[in-house]
Amino acid sequence: MTLRDEVRQAVAAVGSPAPHAGGAGGAKGTTSDLTIDETLLLHSAGWEPVDLVYGISWWSIPWGVWQWTTGEVQEASTAFTGAVDHAAKQLRQSCEQSGGSGVLGVEVGVRVSSHHVSIELTGTAVRRTGADSHRFEFVSDLSARDFVLLTRAGWWPLGLAAGASFVIAPRRTAREWAAQQGQNVELPNLTQALYLARERAMERMQQSGTALKAEGIVAVKLREGRASSSARVIQFVAIGTGVHLRTSAHRTVSPELVVPLDEQVRAFDVKGLRRAPAGRRSGGGPERT
Amino acid sequence: MAAAAGDGLPEAATRRLAGGAWSSGLSVSDFASCLDMGMEPVGYVQGYAVLQWSWFMATGGFGMGMGGRLGVAGGWGVTPQRGGQYVEQWQCPHGFVSAEHRMYGANYELTWLEDSWASGWGLATGRMVDEAKELGATGVVGVVDAMRPLVGGTTVEFRASGTAVVVPGAPRPATPFSTYLSGQRLAKLIEAGFAPIAVVATLSAVRMLGYCVTHYQLAGSTAGTWYGSGAGGVSGVGPVDQVNRAQAAARRLARERVRAQLGADVLHGAALETSEREIGEGDLSIQCTLKGTRVRRFKDFDPLPDATPVVRLA
Numbered sequence: 001m002t003l004r005d006e007v008r009q010a011v012a013a014v015g016s017p018a019p020h021a022g023g024a025g026g027a028k029g030t031t032s033d034l035t036i037d038e039t040l041l042l043h044s045a046g047w048e049p050v051d052l053v054y055g056i057s058w059w060s061i062p063w064g065v066w067q068w069t070t071g072e073v074q075e076a077s078t079a080f081t082g083a084v085d086h087a088a089k090q091l092r093q094s095c096e097q098s099g100g101s102g103v104l105g106v107e108v109g110v111r112v113s114s115h116h117v118s119i120e121l122t123g124t125a126v127r128r129t130g131a132d133s134h135r136f137e138f139v140s141d142l143s144a145r146d147f148v149l150l151t152r153a154g155w156w157p158l159g160l161a162a163g164a165s166f167v168i169a170p171r172r173t174a175r176e177w178a179a180q181q182g183q184n185v186e187l188p189n190l191t192q193a194l195y196l197a198r199e200r201a202m203e204r205m206q207q208s209g210t211a212l213k214a215e216g217i218v219a220v221k222l223r224e225g226r227a228s229s230s231a232r233v234i235q236f237v238a239i240g241t242g243v244h245l246r247t248s249a250h251r252t253v254s255p256e257l258v259v260p261l262d263e264q265v266r267a268f269d270v271k272g273l274r275r276a277p278a279g280r281r282s283g284g285g286p287e288r289t
Numbered sequence: 290m291a292a293a294a295g296d297g298l299p300e301a302a303t304r305r306l307a308g309g310a311w312s313s314g315l316s317v318s319d320f321a322s323c324l325d326m327g328m329e330p331v332g333y334v335q336g337y338a339v340l341q342w343s344w345f346m347a348t349g350g351f352g353m354g355m356g357g358r359l360g361v362a363g364g365w366g367v368t369p370q371r372g373g374q375y376v377e378q379w380q381c382p383h384g385f386v387s388a389e390h391r392m393y394g395a396n397y398e399l400t401w402l403e404d405s406w407a408s409g410w411g412l413a414t415g416r417m418v419d420e421a422k423e424l425g426a427t428g429v430v431g432v433v434d435a436m437r438p439l440v441g442g443t444t445v446e447f448r449a450s451g452t453a454v455v456v457p458g459a460p461r462p463a464t465p466f467s468t469y470l471s472g473q474r475l476a477k478l479i480e481a482g483f484a485p486i487a488v489v490a491t492l493s494a495v496r497m498l499g500y501c502v503t504h505y506q507l508a509g510s511t512a513g514t515w516y517g518s519g520a521g522g523v524s525g526v527g528p529v530d531q532v533n534r535a536q537a538a539a540r541r542l543a544r545e546r547v548r549a550q551l552g553a554d555v556l557h558g559a560a561l562e563t564s565e566r567e568i569g570e571g572d573l574s575i576q577c578t579l580k581g582t583r584v585r586r587f588k589d590f591d592p593l594p595d596a597t598p599v600v601r602l603a
Contacts, residue, residue, distance in 0.1 A: 003476060004327035006588075010484035011427055011459035013587035014466045018486075019553035029551030031544060031581070033559040036470075036477045043481075044593035052544060052559050052579075056536045062525030063509030079526045086528055090537065115509035116529060120536075122561055149598065255598035 032124045034105065038144035042104075045148045048129045051098035055090030055121040059083040066114060066233060070170040071193065072200065073233070076117065080110075080164040080237070081204065083119040088160055091121045091139055100125025102138040104147055106160065108239055112227050121160075140241040142219055150218070154247035158212045161242040163204025166227065166235045167197040194234060198224075201236035214242030298420065306332055306423050313452045315431055319472030323430065326476050328454040331424045335450040336416025340409045342438075342445040374398050375538050379500040379531060386501075391571070394500025396535040398493070398542065399574070406492040409436065409447035414467070414488060417449040421465040426453035428462075431471030432488050434580075449488075468582045469558060482591070483557065483584035489550050490580040493542035497535040499571035507532070507571050535575055539563065543579040556581040 001009075032039065032049035039049060059079035066073060095103050102125070109120035123141075127134045140147065140157035150157065170189045172180070180187070201222075209217045220240035227233035298306075305312075312333040313320060323330065379394040414434065421429045432451035439446045451467065468485035470478060478485065499507060506529045540561065547556055559581040566574045 003325065003480065006479050007326045007328065007456055008459040010479045010587050011456050011462065011466070013484040013585055014428070014486060015460060015462035016585075019585070029548050029554055029556065031547065031551075031556040031559045031579075033561070033581075035558070036474050036481060039557075040477065040481055040593065041596055043590050044596050052556075052561060054537075054540045054561070056533065056540070058529040058532045058536070060506035060525070060527055060529050061509060065525075075526050082526065082528065086533075115507055120563070148596065152598075253598055255600045257602055258599040259602045 033122070034124050034144060038105070041148055042126060042144050043129065045151070046129050047126045050100040050125045050127050051094075053091055053094035053098060053100070053103055053123060053125045055087035055092075055094065056119065057083040057086035057090070058116050058118045059086070060116050061114070063115065066168065070168050072197065073166040073168060076112065076166040076235075077164055077200075077204070079117040080112075080119070080166075081162075081208075083117050084160070084162045084208075087119040087121045088139060091123065092136060095125040095139075096136050098125050099127060099134050101127045101131075101134045101136060102140065102157070104140055105143055106139060106141040108141060108160070108162075110223065110237055112166070112235060141221075141239065142241050146219065149253065150243065152251065153253050154245055154249070154251040155218075155243045156246045158214050158242045158244060160239060161205050161209035161212060161214065161217045162237070162239045163201045163206070163208055164235065164237045165197040165200040165204070166233060167193050169193045169232050169234060197234060197236045198222075201238045205238040205240065209240075209242040212242040213244065215244045217242050297416070298423065302420065303423070306334075306420060314433070314450060315452050315471055319431060322472035322476055323452075323454060326479070327458075328427075328430065328456055330452050331426055331455050332420070332453045333450065334417050334420035334424070334426075334429055334453045335448070336413040336418070336420065337449075338409050338412035338416070338447045339439060340405060340445055340447070342405070342443060374400055375495065375542060377534060377538075379503070381501045383501065391499065391501040391504050394498055394503055394531060396495055396497045396531060396538060398538075399496055402494040402576075403492055406436075406494075409445070410434070410449075410490055410492075413447035413449040417451060418465055418467060421451075421453040421467075424453050425455065425461065426465045427456045427459060428466035428468070428485065429453050430468055430475060430485075432467055432469050434488070434490070468584075469580075470582060478557065478584065480591075482586055482588040483555065484587045486554060486583040486585050488580070489547055489556065489583045490578060491543055491546040491550075493539050493546065493577045493579075495535045495539045495542070495575045496568075497531060497573040497575065499531060499573075503529060503531040504571035532573065535573065536563075539575045539577040543577045547579050547581070551583055554583050554585045557584045558582055 030050055031052040033052055034042070034049050042048065059082045061075050061079050065075045091103055091106070103123040104126050106121050106123035111118045123139070138157040139159045141160060142150065142157060147157065170193060172187070172189055205217065205220070217240040220238055223237040225235065227235050311331050313330040314333050315323060315330060320330065375396070375398040377396045381390065381392045383390070417429060417432070429451040432449060434447070434449040436445055436447050438444070452471070453465070466485045467488045468475065469488055470485065475485070506527070540563070543561070559579060561577065561579050563575065563577045568574050
């Protein structure tokens with residue numbers, strides 16, 4: 001069957017009566033934020049999307065913690081950890097309710113203000129195609145492509161591992177300030193504060209991974225910058241997916257080498273297209289999913 | 290739909306659609322892909338609706354949509370009202386403190402706002418589809434929609450546009466299909482066995498009027514700790530339960546509402562967006578939009594081989 005035949009078949013389905021949820025086979029509507037490429041790739045690996053799922057949590061931070069201290073703001077770090085755990089728990093519940101075995105492509109939203117930290121997790125619950133029962137297995141911010149590649153190598157995602165550190169950079173003493181005027185020298189107070197904060201965020205993420213019984217954490221994303229509430233507050237957030245090896249040893253993925261012979265930008269030949277056999281593809285462009 | 294096609298379309302639109310060169314909003318590559326699929330563009334179609342608008346209507350304050358019991362002693366007071374409208378209430382655990390103390394709090398769905406949004410979006414997309422009908426189109430591809438403030442902050446415009454296409458040799462549906470997709474990805478969607486049916490979207494809106502504990506938490510105050518957590522007080526660091534319930538409710542409502550439109554179909558390319566507005570200290574208005582293309586399976590997935598990993602040497 002050619003692509004044009006399939007298009008005509010699809011158009012015929014548009015006018016057909018809509019199937020009812022809970023009808024034959026207990027079918028129900030599904031929602032997914034995966035692209036069609038990801039859906040196809042997951043299908044080839046024996047998985048299918050089930051539902052769009054979410055988890056959100058706001059945790060409070062008491063007044064005054066940003067003002068009268070230097071070094072790490074412990075309350076903000078605790079609030080971050082609590083909010084991530086709470087949001088991940090909701091995400092898991094949402095996945096289980098929809099009949100999914102795991103959540104893929106989780107987008108992580110982090111906001112820190114003077115009096116609260118908010119964590120928002122949104123992803124698509126997936127399950128094995130054709131399986132009767134679905135046991136919850138993982139939450140991951142990996143894309144469908146990365147998930148398929150990871151599992152092919154014998155590894156398996158477990159959950160999100162996250163850690164954060166919020167640091168108020170200490171001021172220099174008047175003597176230090178005066179001694180450093182007009183010189184390009186290291187500012188040890190800032191170096192030490194930033195170094196410490198980075199290491200603590202990473203350490204907490206690794207502790208979070210250990211709690212998941214993960215052997216490692218992949219696709220770690222580090223976010224850093226000044227907090228919106230104060231120019232002197234610097235925040236570090238580290239998030240990744242905890243993984244463990246399911247096979248006896250890592251399986252080497254041997255990719256095929258491909259030398260593409262097409263140009264990056266292809267010309268559009270109207271005449272050629274009009275005569276093109278059905279099913280031939282033209283150059284792609286930016287599209288919505 | 291306020292006006293049927295032809296009768297309600299501007300005169301210039303009727304003239305434009307009646308003849309002359311066809312127009313299209315497709316990029317050149319999308320245009321090429323559509324021709325490959327056997328979809329011929331017949332015209333750029335659009336629909337608009339301007340609505341008087343307020344996110345904070347005077348009648349939308351405390352009490353609007355509230356039919357439940359106040360005075361539920363502490364904890365959660367889950368009382369869905371009016372045919373499933375989301376309402377939850379909270380009561381101060383401290384007893385009487387002062388006239389300014391927030392004795393009650395509530396989360397409730399702003400149904401008037403949701404209805405207004407659904408009306409504006411429905412009018413714009415409906416008019417776009419009406420233009421496609423006027424052209425005898427099979428469907429509308431590459432839909433782009435938006436809502437934007439228009440004049441003085443009290444009016445908003447809903448807009449929807451796309452490219453109407455015909456598929457020679459295919460039966461013309463009573464209502465043309467519509468999809469956010471076009472080009473290569475639309476071809477893949479159809480090859481995967483999904484037929485585009487319609488663009489769907491919904492807005493859910495929840496207002497949160499914080500009670501004393503939520504107010505303390507959002508202001509960073511530890512006043513509530515005097516009573517200990519057992520009596521409803523809060524520690525300095527902890528979950529803001531009322532906000533969390535409101536945020537989760539906004540997302541759940543959006544998903545349920547879209548699901549109600551799907552039947553056994555699939556929402557492809559779902560885009561979930563949320564926003565909050567602080568309407569006063571300790572009070573929030575939360576909106577959540579969920580959009581995507583409703584697609585229907587018309588054939589099973591063709592068996593796919595395992596994907597082959599490659600390294601490009603380009």
